[in-house]
Amino acid sequence: MQKDLNLRRKGTEPNNKLHFISNFLPYAFAAILVFGLMLLQLDIEHLLKLNPTLNYASFMVMIEGGAVTHLQAFASPLLTYISAFVYLIGFTGLLIGTFLIFAYKKDEKSLQEFSIAFTLIYLIAYPFYILFPVDVTSKTLPNMAPLLYTLDPSIVHFVRICDPTLDNCFPSLHAALSLMAMLLIISRAENIGYKAVAVAITIAIQFTILYLGIHWITDMIGGIMLAVTSYYIATRYRENILGWSERINCKDEQEIRKNEKESKGRISQ
Incomplete structure:
Protein backbone atom coordinates (compact mmCIF):
# COMPACT_ATOMS: atom_id res chain seq x y z
CA MET A 1 0.00 0.00 0.00
CA GLN A 2 2.83 2.39 0.88
CA LYS A 3 4.38 1.72 -2.52
CA ASP A 4 1.10 2.63 -4.25
CA LEU A 5 0.85 5.84 -2.22
CA ASN A 6 4.38 6.78 -3.24
CA LEU A 7 3.52 6.13 -6.89
CA ARG A 8 0.48 8.34 -6.52
CA ARG A 9 2.53 11.18 -5.08
CA LYS A 10 5.13 10.88 -7.83
CA GLY A 11 2.41 10.92 -10.46
CA THR A 12 0.59 13.97 -9.13
CA GLU A 13 3.34 16.21 -7.76
CA PRO A 14 4.80 17.25 -11.15
CA ASN A 15 1.29 17.91 -12.46
CA ASN A 16 0.45 20.01 -9.41
CA LYS A 17 3.58 22.05 -9.96
CA LEU A 18 2.72 22.56 -13.63
CA HIS A 19 -0.82 23.52 -12.63
CA PHE A 20 0.51 26.09 -10.16
CA ILE A 21 3.00 27.57 -12.62
CA SER A 22 0.49 27.82 -15.46
CA ASN A 23 -2.02 29.60 -13.20
CA PHE A 24 0.40 32.20 -11.90
CA LEU A 25 2.35 32.87 -15.09
CA PRO A 26 -0.01 35.70 -16.13
CA TYR A 27 0.59 37.56 -12.85
CA ALA A 28 4.36 37.19 -13.07
CA PHE A 29 4.32 38.23 -16.72
CA ALA A 30 2.24 41.33 -15.97
CA ALA A 31 4.49 42.44 -13.10
CA ILE A 32 7.74 41.90 -15.04
CA LEU A 33 6.39 43.57 -18.16
CA VAL A 34 5.12 46.68 -16.40
CA PHE A 35 8.24 47.09 -14.27
CA GLY A 36 10.47 46.66 -17.31
CA LEU A 37 8.53 49.18 -19.37
CA MET A 38 8.72 51.74 -16.59
CA LEU A 39 12.48 51.42 -16.33
CA LEU A 40 13.03 51.48 -20.08
CA GLN A 41 10.81 54.42 -21.03
CA LEU A 42 13.60 56.97 -21.48
CA ASP A 43 15.75 54.42 -23.31
CA ILE A 44 12.92 53.65 -25.72
CA GLU A 45 12.35 57.36 -26.34
CA HIS A 46 16.05 57.83 -27.11
CA LEU A 47 16.05 54.75 -29.34
CA LEU A 48 13.16 56.20 -31.35
CA LYS A 49 15.03 59.51 -31.51
CA LEU A 50 12.03 61.47 -30.31
CA ASN A 51 12.31 65.20 -29.79
CA PRO A 52 12.80 65.71 -26.02
CA THR A 53 10.80 68.95 -26.19
CA LEU A 54 7.81 67.23 -27.78
CA ASN A 55 4.70 67.90 -25.69
CA TYR A 56 0.97 68.10 -26.23
CA ALA A 57 -0.06 69.98 -23.10
CA SER A 58 -1.13 72.91 -25.28
CA PHE A 59 -3.83 70.70 -26.79
CA MET A 60 -5.19 70.04 -23.31
CA VAL A 61 -5.38 73.78 -22.73
CA MET A 62 -7.28 74.12 -26.01
CA ILE A 63 -9.73 71.38 -24.97
CA GLU A 64 -10.48 72.33 -21.37
CA GLY A 65 -8.61 75.55 -20.62
CA ALA A 73 -9.86 76.97 -4.64
CA PHE A 74 -10.54 74.70 -1.66
CA ALA A 75 -6.86 73.91 -1.05
CA SER A 76 -5.67 73.51 2.53
CA PRO A 77 -2.69 71.74 4.14
CA LEU A 78 -4.95 69.06 5.64
CA LEU A 79 -6.73 68.34 2.36
CA THR A 80 -3.39 68.21 0.56
CA TYR A 81 -1.94 65.67 3.00
CA ILE A 82 -5.07 63.53 2.84
CA SER A 83 -5.07 63.70 -0.96
CA ALA A 84 -1.39 62.76 -1.13
CA PHE A 85 -2.07 59.78 1.13
CA VAL A 86 -4.94 58.65 -1.10
CA TYR A 87 -2.86 59.15 -4.27
CA LEU A 88 0.19 57.24 -3.01
CA ILE A 89 -1.05 54.79 -0.35
CA GLY A 90 -4.75 54.44 -1.10
CA LYS A 109 -10.78 33.37 -12.48
CA SER A 110 -10.91 36.85 -10.93
CA LEU A 111 -7.14 36.89 -10.46
CA GLN A 112 -6.68 36.15 -14.13
CA GLU A 113 -9.16 38.86 -15.08
CA PHE A 114 -7.32 41.33 -12.85
CA SER A 115 -3.99 40.38 -14.41
CA ILE A 116 -5.29 40.69 -17.96
CA ALA A 117 -6.98 44.06 -17.37
CA PHE A 118 -3.94 45.40 -15.51
CA THR A 119 -1.61 44.45 -18.36
CA LEU A 120 -3.96 45.76 -21.03
CA ILE A 121 -4.27 49.14 -19.34
CA TYR A 122 -0.53 49.64 -19.22
CA LEU A 123 0.12 48.31 -22.73
CA ILE A 124 -2.52 50.61 -24.23
CA ALA A 125 -1.40 53.65 -22.23
CA TYR A 126 2.33 53.18 -22.80
CA PRO A 127 2.46 54.28 -26.49
CA PHE A 128 0.65 57.49 -25.54
CA TYR A 129 3.30 58.25 -22.90
CA ILE A 130 6.10 57.85 -25.42
CA LEU A 131 4.55 59.32 -28.57
CA PHE A 132 2.11 61.89 -27.11
CA PRO A 133 3.63 63.22 -23.87
CA VAL A 134 1.53 65.68 -21.88
CA ASP A 135 2.98 67.70 -19.00
CA VAL A 136 1.26 67.67 -15.62
CA THR A 137 -1.16 70.55 -15.01
CA SER A 138 1.02 72.23 -12.39
CA LYS A 139 3.84 72.41 -14.94
CA THR A 140 1.59 73.97 -17.59
CA LEU A 141 -1.02 76.16 -15.93
CA PRO A 142 0.32 79.23 -14.08
CA ASN A 143 -2.51 79.14 -11.52
CA MET A 144 -2.07 75.43 -10.70
CA ALA A 145 0.13 74.68 -7.69
CA PRO A 146 2.27 71.49 -7.65
CA LEU A 147 0.79 70.40 -4.32
CA LEU A 148 2.04 66.81 -4.46
CA TYR A 149 5.57 67.54 -5.63
CA THR A 150 6.28 70.20 -2.98
CA LEU A 151 5.40 68.01 -0.01
CA ASP A 152 8.66 66.06 0.08
CA PRO A 153 11.58 65.43 -2.35
CA SER A 154 11.23 61.67 -1.83
CA ILE A 155 7.73 61.82 -3.32
CA VAL A 156 9.06 63.33 -6.53
CA HIS A 157 11.76 60.65 -6.68
CA PHE A 158 9.15 57.92 -6.24
CA VAL A 159 6.83 59.39 -8.87
CA ARG A 160 9.67 59.70 -11.39
CA ILE A 161 10.15 55.92 -11.32
CA CYS A 162 6.83 55.61 -13.16
CA ASP A 163 6.93 59.03 -14.85
CA PRO A 164 10.56 60.06 -15.49
CA THR A 165 9.81 63.49 -16.98
CA LEU A 166 6.39 64.14 -15.38
CA ASP A 167 4.60 64.01 -18.73
CA ASN A 168 2.83 60.63 -18.58
CA CYS A 169 -0.56 62.26 -18.21
CA PHE A 170 -2.90 60.93 -20.87
CA PRO A 171 -4.55 58.60 -20.11
CA SER A 172 -4.41 58.61 -16.31
CA LEU A 173 -3.18 55.28 -14.95
CA HIS A 174 -4.48 56.18 -11.49
CA ALA A 175 -7.96 56.71 -12.91
CA ALA A 176 -7.82 53.58 -15.10
CA LEU A 177 -6.32 51.09 -12.64
CA SER A 178 -8.39 52.20 -9.65
CA LEU A 179 -11.65 52.04 -11.60
CA MET A 180 -10.74 48.66 -13.07
CA ALA A 181 -10.03 47.27 -9.58
CA MET A 182 -13.29 48.74 -8.29
CA LEU A 183 -15.31 47.16 -11.11
CA LEU A 184 -13.79 43.74 -10.39
CA ILE A 185 -14.44 44.07 -6.66
CA ILE A 186 -18.06 45.09 -7.25
CA SER A 187 -18.74 42.31 -9.74
CA ARG A 188 -16.68 39.50 -8.20
CA ALA A 189 -16.45 40.06 -4.42
CA GLU A 190 -19.35 39.18 -2.13
CA ASN A 191 -18.43 41.28 0.90
CA ILE A 192 -20.33 44.59 0.97
CA GLY A 193 -17.55 46.20 3.02
CA TYR A 194 -14.95 45.47 0.33
CA LYS A 195 -17.21 47.03 -2.29
CA ALA A 196 -17.87 50.16 -0.22
CA VAL A 197 -14.16 50.70 0.46
CA ALA A 198 -13.24 50.16 -3.20
CA VAL A 199 -15.86 52.68 -4.36
CA ALA A 200 -14.81 55.28 -1.76
CA ILE A 201 -11.09 55.01 -2.58
CA THR A 202 -11.73 55.10 -6.34
CA ILE A 203 -13.86 58.25 -6.10
CA ALA A 204 -11.24 59.86 -3.86
CA ILE A 205 -8.49 59.02 -6.36
CA GLN A 206 -10.38 60.71 -9.20
CA PHE A 207 -10.49 63.88 -7.10
CA THR A 208 -6.87 63.78 -5.95
CA ILE A 209 -5.33 63.34 -9.41
CA LEU A 210 -6.93 66.66 -10.38
CA TYR A 211 -6.58 68.52 -7.08
CA LEU A 212 -2.88 67.78 -6.55
CA GLY A 213 -1.84 69.43 -9.84
CA ILE A 214 -1.11 66.25 -11.76
CA HIS A 215 -3.78 65.30 -14.29
CA TRP A 216 -6.10 67.05 -16.68
CA ILE A 217 -9.84 66.33 -16.75
CA THR A 218 -9.28 64.82 -20.20
CA ASP A 219 -6.72 62.45 -18.66
CA MET A 220 -9.28 61.24 -16.16
CA ILE A 221 -11.92 60.70 -18.85
CA GLY A 222 -9.38 58.80 -20.96
CA GLY A 223 -8.47 56.66 -17.93
CA ILE A 224 -12.11 55.86 -17.24
CA MET A 225 -12.66 54.80 -20.85
CA LEU A 226 -9.51 52.67 -20.72
CA ALA A 227 -10.63 51.00 -17.48
CA VAL A 228 -14.07 50.10 -18.84
CA THR A 229 -12.59 48.77 -22.09
CA SER A 230 -9.93 46.66 -20.35
CA TYR A 231 -12.44 45.35 -17.81
CA TYR A 232 -14.79 44.30 -20.59
CA ILE A 233 -12.05 42.54 -22.56
CA ALA A 234 -10.68 40.77 -19.47
CA THR A 235 -14.06 39.51 -18.26
CA ARG A 236 -15.51 38.76 -21.69
CA TYR A 237 -12.51 37.14 -23.37
CA ARG A 238 -10.52 35.71 -20.46
CA GLU A 239 -10.86 32.12 -21.67
CA ASN A 240 -9.74 33.05 -25.18
CA ILE A 241 -6.72 35.00 -23.91
CA LEU A 242 -5.67 32.31 -21.48
CA GLY A 243 -6.89 29.38 -23.55
CA TRP A 244 -3.50 27.74 -23.57
CA SER A 245 -3.38 27.87 -19.78
CA GLU A 246 -6.88 26.47 -19.44
CA ARG A 247 -6.04 23.58 -21.76
CA ILE A 248 -2.94 22.72 -19.73
CA ASN A 249 -4.91 22.83 -16.48
CA CYS A 250 -7.66 20.64 -17.92
CA LYS A 251 -5.11 18.12 -19.12
CA ASP A 252 -3.40 18.13 -15.72
CA GLU A 253 -6.68 17.51 -13.90
CA GLN A 254 -7.49 14.60 -16.22
CA GLU A 255 -4.07 13.06 -15.59
CA ILE A 256 -4.45 13.53 -11.83
CA ARG A 257 -7.84 11.78 -11.86
CA LYS A 258 -6.39 9.01 -14.01
CA ASN A 259 -3.49 8.49 -11.56
CA GLU A 260 -5.90 8.49 -8.62
CA LYS A 261 -8.07 5.82 -10.26
CA GLU A 262 -5.01 3.69 -11.06
CA SER A 263 -3.76 4.01 -7.48
CA LYS A 264 -7.16 3.06 -6.06
CA GLY A 265 -7.23 0.09 -8.41
CA ARG A 266 -3.82 -1.10 -7.19
CA ILE A 267 -4.83 -0.65 -3.55
CA SER A 268 -8.06 -2.65 -3.99
CA GLN A 269 -6.10 -5.45 -5.62
Whole structure:
Protein backbone atom coordinates (compact mmCIF):
# COMPACT_ATOMS: atom_id res chain seq x y z
CA MET A 1 0.00 0.00 0.00
CA GLN A 2 2.83 2.39 0.88
CA LYS A 3 4.38 1.72 -2.52
CA ASP A 4 1.10 2.63 -4.25
CA LEU A 5 0.85 5.84 -2.22
CA ASN A 6 4.38 6.78 -3.24
CA LEU A 7 3.52 6.13 -6.89
CA ARG A 8 0.48 8.34 -6.52
CA ARG A 9 2.53 11.18 -5.08
CA LYS A 10 5.13 10.88 -7.83
CA GLY A 11 2.41 10.92 -10.46
CA THR A 12 0.59 13.97 -9.13
CA GLU A 13 3.34 16.21 -7.76
CA PRO A 14 4.80 17.25 -11.15
CA ASN A 15 1.29 17.91 -12.46
CA ASN A 16 0.45 20.01 -9.41
CA LYS A 17 3.58 22.05 -9.96
CA LEU A 18 2.72 22.56 -13.63
CA HIS A 19 -0.82 23.52 -12.63
CA PHE A 20 0.51 26.09 -10.16
CA ILE A 21 3.00 27.57 -12.62
CA SER A 22 0.49 27.82 -15.46
CA ASN A 23 -2.02 29.60 -13.20
CA PHE A 24 0.40 32.20 -11.90
CA LEU A 25 2.35 32.87 -15.09
CA PRO A 26 -0.01 35.70 -16.13
CA TYR A 27 0.59 37.56 -12.85
CA ALA A 28 4.36 37.19 -13.07
CA PHE A 29 4.32 38.23 -16.72
CA ALA A 30 2.24 41.33 -15.97
CA ALA A 31 4.49 42.44 -13.10
CA ILE A 32 7.74 41.90 -15.04
CA LEU A 33 6.39 43.57 -18.16
CA VAL A 34 5.12 46.68 -16.40
CA PHE A 35 8.24 47.09 -14.27
CA GLY A 36 10.47 46.66 -17.31
CA LEU A 37 8.53 49.18 -19.37
CA MET A 38 8.72 51.74 -16.59
CA LEU A 39 12.48 51.42 -16.33
CA LEU A 40 13.03 51.48 -20.08
CA GLN A 41 10.81 54.42 -21.03
CA LEU A 42 13.60 56.97 -21.48
CA ASP A 43 15.75 54.42 -23.31
CA ILE A 44 12.92 53.65 -25.72
CA GLU A 45 12.35 57.36 -26.34
CA HIS A 46 16.05 57.83 -27.11
CA LEU A 47 16.05 54.75 -29.34
CA LEU A 48 13.16 56.20 -31.35
CA LYS A 49 15.03 59.51 -31.51
CA LEU A 50 12.03 61.47 -30.31
CA ASN A 51 12.31 65.20 -29.79
CA PRO A 52 12.80 65.71 -26.02
CA THR A 53 10.80 68.95 -26.19
CA LEU A 54 7.81 67.23 -27.78
CA ASN A 55 4.70 67.90 -25.69
CA TYR A 56 0.97 68.10 -26.23
CA ALA A 57 -0.06 69.98 -23.10
CA SER A 58 -1.13 72.91 -25.28
CA PHE A 59 -3.83 70.70 -26.79
CA MET A 60 -5.19 70.04 -23.31
CA VAL A 61 -5.38 73.78 -22.73
CA MET A 62 -7.28 74.12 -26.01
CA ILE A 63 -9.73 71.38 -24.97
CA GLU A 64 -10.48 72.33 -21.37
CA GLY A 65 -8.61 75.55 -20.62
CA GLY A 66 -7.87 76.00 -16.93
CA ALA A 67 -11.03 74.33 -15.62
CA VAL A 68 -9.04 72.03 -13.35
CA THR A 69 -7.59 74.99 -11.42
CA HIS A 70 -10.97 75.59 -9.75
CA LEU A 71 -10.44 72.48 -7.61
CA GLN A 72 -7.55 74.17 -5.81
CA ALA A 73 -9.86 76.97 -4.64
CA PHE A 74 -10.54 74.70 -1.66
CA ALA A 75 -6.86 73.91 -1.05
CA SER A 76 -5.67 73.51 2.53
CA PRO A 77 -2.69 71.74 4.14
CA LEU A 78 -4.95 69.06 5.64
CA LEU A 79 -6.73 68.34 2.36
CA THR A 80 -3.39 68.21 0.56
CA TYR A 81 -1.94 65.67 3.00
CA ILE A 82 -5.07 63.53 2.84
CA SER A 83 -5.07 63.70 -0.96
CA ALA A 84 -1.39 62.76 -1.13
CA PHE A 85 -2.07 59.78 1.13
CA VAL A 86 -4.94 58.65 -1.10
CA TYR A 87 -2.86 59.15 -4.27
CA LEU A 88 0.19 57.24 -3.01
CA ILE A 89 -1.05 54.79 -0.35
CA GLY A 90 -4.75 54.44 -1.10
CA PHE A 91 -4.12 53.71 -4.77
CA THR A 92 -1.42 51.14 -4.01
CA GLY A 93 -3.52 49.56 -1.29
CA LEU A 94 -6.52 49.25 -3.59
CA LEU A 95 -4.54 47.38 -6.26
CA ILE A 96 -2.70 45.12 -3.83
CA GLY A 97 -5.84 44.61 -1.76
CA THR A 98 -7.84 43.55 -4.81
CA PHE A 99 -5.20 40.96 -5.67
CA LEU A 100 -5.00 39.68 -2.07
CA ILE A 101 -8.77 39.39 -1.70
CA PHE A 102 -9.04 37.18 -4.77
CA ALA A 103 -5.94 35.23 -3.75
CA TYR A 104 -7.34 34.63 -0.25
CA LYS A 105 -10.62 33.44 -1.76
CA LYS A 106 -8.63 31.27 -4.19
CA ASP A 107 -10.60 32.88 -6.99
CA GLU A 108 -8.32 32.08 -9.91
CA LYS A 109 -10.78 33.37 -12.48
CA SER A 110 -10.91 36.85 -10.93
CA LEU A 111 -7.14 36.89 -10.46
CA GLN A 112 -6.68 36.15 -14.13
CA GLU A 113 -9.16 38.86 -15.08
CA PHE A 114 -7.32 41.33 -12.85
CA SER A 115 -3.99 40.38 -14.41
CA ILE A 116 -5.29 40.69 -17.96
CA ALA A 117 -6.98 44.06 -17.37
CA PHE A 118 -3.94 45.40 -15.51
CA THR A 119 -1.61 44.45 -18.36
CA LEU A 120 -3.96 45.76 -21.03
CA ILE A 121 -4.27 49.14 -19.34
CA TYR A 122 -0.53 49.64 -19.22
CA LEU A 123 0.12 48.31 -22.73
CA ILE A 124 -2.52 50.61 -24.23
CA ALA A 125 -1.40 53.65 -22.23
CA TYR A 126 2.33 53.18 -22.80
CA PRO A 127 2.46 54.28 -26.49
CA PHE A 128 0.65 57.49 -25.54
CA TYR A 129 3.30 58.25 -22.90
CA ILE A 130 6.10 57.85 -25.42
CA LEU A 131 4.55 59.32 -28.57
CA PHE A 132 2.11 61.89 -27.11
CA PRO A 133 3.63 63.22 -23.87
CA VAL A 134 1.53 65.68 -21.88
CA ASP A 135 2.98 67.70 -19.00
CA VAL A 136 1.26 67.67 -15.62
CA THR A 137 -1.16 70.55 -15.01
CA SER A 138 1.02 72.23 -12.39
CA LYS A 139 3.84 72.41 -14.94
CA THR A 140 1.59 73.97 -17.59
CA LEU A 141 -1.02 76.16 -15.93
CA PRO A 142 0.32 79.23 -14.08
CA ASN A 143 -2.51 79.14 -11.52
CA MET A 144 -2.07 75.43 -10.70
CA ALA A 145 0.13 74.68 -7.69
CA PRO A 146 2.27 71.49 -7.65
CA LEU A 147 0.79 70.40 -4.32
CA LEU A 148 2.04 66.81 -4.46
CA TYR A 149 5.57 67.54 -5.63
CA THR A 150 6.28 70.20 -2.98
CA LEU A 151 5.40 68.01 -0.01
CA ASP A 152 8.66 66.06 0.08
CA PRO A 153 11.58 65.43 -2.35
CA SER A 154 11.23 61.67 -1.83
CA ILE A 155 7.73 61.82 -3.32
CA VAL A 156 9.06 63.33 -6.53
CA HIS A 157 11.76 60.65 -6.68
CA PHE A 158 9.15 57.92 -6.24
CA VAL A 159 6.83 59.39 -8.87
CA ARG A 160 9.67 59.70 -11.39
CA ILE A 161 10.15 55.92 -11.32
CA CYS A 162 6.83 55.61 -13.16
CA ASP A 163 6.93 59.03 -14.85
CA PRO A 164 10.56 60.06 -15.49
CA THR A 165 9.81 63.49 -16.98
CA LEU A 166 6.39 64.14 -15.38
CA ASP A 167 4.60 64.01 -18.73
CA ASN A 168 2.83 60.63 -18.58
CA CYS A 169 -0.56 62.26 -18.21
CA PHE A 170 -2.90 60.93 -20.87
CA PRO A 171 -4.55 58.60 -20.11
CA SER A 172 -4.41 58.61 -16.31
CA LEU A 173 -3.18 55.28 -14.95
CA HIS A 174 -4.48 56.18 -11.49
CA ALA A 175 -7.96 56.71 -12.91
CA ALA A 176 -7.82 53.58 -15.10
CA LEU A 177 -6.32 51.09 -12.64
CA SER A 178 -8.39 52.20 -9.65
CA LEU A 179 -11.65 52.04 -11.60
CA MET A 180 -10.74 48.66 -13.07
CA ALA A 181 -10.03 47.27 -9.58
CA MET A 182 -13.29 48.74 -8.29
CA LEU A 183 -15.31 47.16 -11.11
CA LEU A 184 -13.79 43.74 -10.39
CA ILE A 185 -14.44 44.07 -6.66
CA ILE A 186 -18.06 45.09 -7.25
CA SER A 187 -18.74 42.31 -9.74
CA ARG A 188 -16.68 39.50 -8.20
CA ALA A 189 -16.45 40.06 -4.42
CA GLU A 190 -19.35 39.18 -2.13
CA ASN A 191 -18.43 41.28 0.90
CA ILE A 192 -20.33 44.59 0.97
CA GLY A 193 -17.55 46.20 3.02
CA TYR A 194 -14.95 45.47 0.33
CA LYS A 195 -17.21 47.03 -2.29
CA ALA A 196 -17.87 50.16 -0.22
CA VAL A 197 -14.16 50.70 0.46
CA ALA A 198 -13.24 50.16 -3.20
CA VAL A 199 -15.86 52.68 -4.36
CA ALA A 200 -14.81 55.28 -1.76
CA ILE A 201 -11.09 55.01 -2.58
CA THR A 202 -11.73 55.10 -6.34
CA ILE A 203 -13.86 58.25 -6.10
CA ALA A 204 -11.24 59.86 -3.86
CA ILE A 205 -8.49 59.02 -6.36
CA GLN A 206 -10.38 60.71 -9.20
CA PHE A 207 -10.49 63.88 -7.10
CA THR A 208 -6.87 63.78 -5.95
CA ILE A 209 -5.33 63.34 -9.41
CA LEU A 210 -6.93 66.66 -10.38
CA TYR A 211 -6.58 68.52 -7.08
CA LEU A 212 -2.88 67.78 -6.55
CA GLY A 213 -1.84 69.43 -9.84
CA ILE A 214 -1.11 66.25 -11.76
CA HIS A 215 -3.78 65.30 -14.29
CA TRP A 216 -6.10 67.05 -16.68
CA ILE A 217 -9.84 66.33 -16.75
CA THR A 218 -9.28 64.82 -20.20
CA ASP A 219 -6.72 62.45 -18.66
CA MET A 220 -9.28 61.24 -16.16
CA ILE A 221 -11.92 60.70 -18.85
CA GLY A 222 -9.38 58.80 -20.96
CA GLY A 223 -8.47 56.66 -17.93
CA ILE A 224 -12.11 55.86 -17.24
CA MET A 225 -12.66 54.80 -20.85
CA LEU A 226 -9.51 52.67 -20.72
CA ALA A 227 -10.63 51.00 -17.48
CA VAL A 228 -14.07 50.10 -18.84
CA THR A 229 -12.59 48.77 -22.09
CA SER A 230 -9.93 46.66 -20.35
CA TYR A 231 -12.44 45.35 -17.81
CA TYR A 232 -14.79 44.30 -20.59
CA ILE A 233 -12.05 42.54 -22.56
CA ALA A 234 -10.68 40.77 -19.47
CA THR A 235 -14.06 39.51 -18.26
CA ARG A 236 -15.51 38.76 -21.69
CA TYR A 237 -12.51 37.14 -23.37
CA ARG A 238 -10.52 35.71 -20.46
CA GLU A 239 -10.86 32.12 -21.67
CA ASN A 240 -9.74 33.05 -25.18
CA ILE A 241 -6.72 35.00 -23.91
CA LEU A 242 -5.67 32.31 -21.48
CA GLY A 243 -6.89 29.38 -23.55
CA TRP A 244 -3.50 27.74 -23.57
CA SER A 245 -3.38 27.87 -19.78
CA GLU A 246 -6.88 26.47 -19.44
CA ARG A 247 -6.04 23.58 -21.76
CA ILE A 248 -2.94 22.72 -19.73
CA ASN A 249 -4.91 22.83 -16.48
CA CYS A 250 -7.66 20.64 -17.92
CA LYS A 251 -5.11 18.12 -19.12
CA ASP A 252 -3.40 18.13 -15.72
CA GLU A 253 -6.68 17.51 -13.90
CA GLN A 254 -7.49 14.60 -16.22
CA GLU A 255 -4.07 13.06 -15.59
CA ILE A 256 -4.45 13.53 -11.83
CA ARG A 257 -7.84 11.78 -11.86
CA LYS A 258 -6.39 9.01 -14.01
CA ASN A 259 -3.49 8.49 -11.56
CA GLU A 260 -5.90 8.49 -8.62
CA LYS A 261 -8.07 5.82 -10.26
CA GLU A 262 -5.01 3.69 -11.06
CA SER A 263 -3.76 4.01 -7.48
CA LYS A 264 -7.16 3.06 -6.06
CA GLY A 265 -7.23 0.09 -8.41
CA ARG A 266 -3.82 -1.10 -7.19
CA ILE A 267 -4.83 -0.65 -3.55
CA SER A 268 -8.06 -2.65 -3.99
CA GLN A 269 -6.10 -5.45 -5.62
